[in-house]
Amino acid sequence: MTIDFATHDDLPAMADLLYELFTLEADFHPVREKHLAGLKLILDTPALGRLFVLRVEGNVVGMANALITVSTxxxxxxxxxxxxxxxxxxxxxxxxxxxxxxxxxxxxMQGMARVTLLADHDNHTALTFYEKLGFEKSAMVVRRKIL
Ligand SMILES: CC(C)(COP(=O)(O)OP(=O)(O)OC[C@H]1O[C@@H](n2cnc3c(N)ncnc32)[C@H](O)[C@@H]1OP(=O)(O)O)[C@@H](O)C(=O)NCCC(=O)NCCS
Structure with missing residues (x-):
């Protein structure tokens, strides 16, 4: 098993994984071309963040997206x-x-101070997983406006 920064060659497999993820998440609808476009935007603009891939025997079997932002x-x-x-x-x-x-x-290593994430409130697997990794509950709630 290896964990690397993604390359352009990884994007099709990552879009497939995102298709599965956005099928699970209640707020989203899977549209593969949009996932590919979003991944490409991050990969081509390193200031936005980094895409990580998990490989087993060279095949992409997992991914995560670390977007960079600023906490005032x-x-x-x-x-x-x-x-x-x-x-x-x-x-x-x-x-x-x-x-x-x-x-x-x-x-x-980059000197970043915190990692925050969002998860569906009923995704008990993910919530348990994140708790095991040390993520704490937040008092904040999420609101969104589509533009
Ligand atoms: C959440 C997810 C990434 C976990 O990945 P995974 O490789 O199965 O998790 P790991 O094997 O590394 O488990 C890490 C810890 O989480 C716990 N955990 C993982 N899945 C669990 C489950 N279904 N029930 C209870 N605990 C679980 C493990 O027991 C382990 O605890 P430990 O390290 O203290 O022994 C995976 O289930 C997944 O891809 N789910 C679908 C996508 C998703 O929901 N992503 C989150 C979006 S917010």
Whole structure:
């Protein structure tokens, strides 16, 4: 198993994973071309963040997206962790933990101060997973306006 920054060659497999993720998440509808476009935008604009891929025998079996933003509360750059998914057949083998811990290590090395994420309130698997990784509950709620 390896964890790398994504390359353009990884994008089709990552778009497939996102298709599966956005099928699960209540706020979103999967549209593969849009996922590809979003991934390409991040890959081509490193100031936006980094795409991480998890490979087993060279095949992409997981991914995560570490978007970079700024906390004026902390006065530092912070990460918005998005698009965390491990392919179904590879779940439960500590691969998701390895992926997210690699992102913690990268973010610390970059001097970033915090990692925040959003998850569906009824995605108990993900919420347990994140709790095991040390994420704490927030008092904030999410509101959004589509533009
Ligand atoms: C959430 C997800 C990424 C976890 O990946 P994974 O590789 O199966 O997780 P790991 O094997 O690394 O597990 C790490 C920890 O989480 C716990 N965990 C993982 N899945 C769990 C489950 N279904 N129920 C309870 N605990 C679980 C493990 O017990 C483990 O705890 P430990 O390290 O203390 O032993 C994976 O289930 C997934 O891709 N789900 C679908 C996509 C999704 O919901 N993504 C999150 C969007 S916010």
């Amino acid at each position: 509360a902390l006065g530092e750059r912070v990460v918005l962790l998005e698009d965390v998914i491990v392919s179904r057949t590879w779940r439960g083998q500590q691969l998701g933990r390895a992926l997210v811990e690699q992102i913690f290590a990268w973010a610390r």
